[in-house]
Amino acid sequence: MATLPNTTLNEITQRFAMLEREMAKGLEHEVYSKLAAEYASLEDVNAAIGEYRRAEEELQGSRALLNDPSADREMRELAEAEIDSLKEQLEVLSGRIQLLLLPKDAADEKGAILEIRAGTGGSEAGLFAGDLFRMYQRYSELNRWKVEVLSASDGEVGGYKEVIAAIRGKGVFSRLKFESGVHRVQRVPETESGGRIHTSAATVAVLPEAEDIDIEVRPDDIRIDTMRASGAGGQHVNTTDSAVRITHIPTGIVVTSSEKSQHQNRARAMEVLKARLFDMERQKADDERSATRKSQVGSGDRSERIRTYNFPQGRVTDHRINLTLYKLDRVIEGEMDELVDALVSDHQARLLAAVGVEDGV
Numbered sequence: 001m002a003t004l005p006n007t008t009l010n011e012i013t014q015r016f017a018m019l020e021r022e023m024a025k026g027l028e029h030e031v032y033s034k035l036a037a038e039y040a041s042l043e044d045v046n047a048a049i050g051e052y053r054r055a056e057e058e059l060q061g062s063r064a065l066l067n068d069p070s071a072d073r074e075m076r077e078l079a080e081a082e083i084d085s086l087k088e089q090l091e092v093l094s095g096r097i098q099l100l101l102l103p104k105d106a107a108d109e110k111g112a113i114l115e116i117r118a119g120t121g122g123s124e125a126g127l128f129a130g131d132l133f134r135m136y137q138r139y140s141e142l143n144r145w146k147v148e149v150l151s152a153s154d155g156e157v158g159g160y161k162e163v164i165a166a167i168r169g170k171g172v173f174s175r176l177k178f179e180s181g182v183h184r185v186q187r188v189p190e191t192e193s194g195g196r197i198h199t200s201a202a203t204v205a206v207l208p209e210a211e212d213i214d215i216e217v218r219p220d221d222i223r224i225d226t227m228r229a230s231g232a233g234g235q236h237v238n239t240t241d242s243a244v245r246i247t248h249i250p251t252g253i254v255v256t257s258s259e260k261s262q263h264q265n266r267a268r269a270m271e272v273l274k275a276r277l278f279d280m281e282r283q284k285a286d287d288e289r290s291a292t293r294k295s296q297v298g299s300g301d302r303s304e305r306i307r308t309y310n311f312p313q314g315r316v317t318d319h320r321i322n323l324t325l326y327k328l329d330r331v332i333e334g335e336m337d338e339l340v341d342a343l344v345s346d347h348q349a350r351l352l353a354a355v356g357v358e359d360g361v
Helices: 006-023 029-066 073-100 123-142 172-179 262-290 337-358
Strands: 112-118 146-154 160-168 181-187 198-208 222-227 243-248 253-257 305-310 315-318 323-325
Touching: 006 029, 029 073, 073 337, 112 123, 112 172, 112 262, 123 146, 123 160, 123 172, 123 181, 123 198, 146 253, 146 262, 160 172, 172 198, 172 337, 198 262, 222 262, 243 262, 253 262, 315 337, 323 337
Parallel strands: 181 305
Antiparallel strands: 112 160, 112 198, 146 160, 181 198, 222 243, 243 253, 305 315, 315 323
């Protein structure tokens, strides 16, 4: 049975009790808010520690009863059954506490910027990019998240060459951050008369939505150009110079937005630029902290094929965790929780293993 260090548990419960006492003193709003945020972050683990300690006490009591020579056989049998049950309960609680003690990704509770681009496969890749975007839209609807398209370039026969959207809601990034990578589709295109299966690809990038406090963009570091907007096939052509292109000079990052309002384009382009710069800073920090054992899932490496959607067989396979589900029709309709939960669990297992290595376990 896994055991937890009492010193760590004691520090958490003592800190939690101290925060509770301090918050009852009638502090200034700013100080109170800071303490309340830490209190909330410790609430779940403190409750789990309480359950763990109560189960430990019950286990000691049952063991004492089992070893009591004055207890009759029926009482001893009852104590033995309780011991087995309490050991299982402690094992579950220990695992829950270890997960709650894992380092938190500060961006997990943020919204996200979703970027999807058609890859190899011509017009079929554009259609697939459109399918992926609708999948994430429907998943967002199921989670009551709001989706706002920031910019889009239509595909030749439908779908998108590129689409960028902001997804806002509680915990968006924590659920979508493992979607970054190359997504591959295998299916028979509608234009294929011979029934041959074609393989196409699209790339997905999920960036945590940056706030002003996260990243500062100096006016001297950017160049803003306005240009005439144009739509696919000559449609929606704007006769005014409304499209906006922002170039971040230090990094060379270029962001464009070409909706009807120049003011709105500037705001949207800045939003995407900040998200990309914020993601760059996160990646840099992550590389510095864990350069020798950076995992594909945790690193957000977008160069590898991460998932295949095989329509003839009705299956979706995530290659990082060797998970295959024969429910492609439901996944593509936004029922992604089974995939997402498996990726989150795998990531947590990797973190636990890494903590074990660092602690010499």
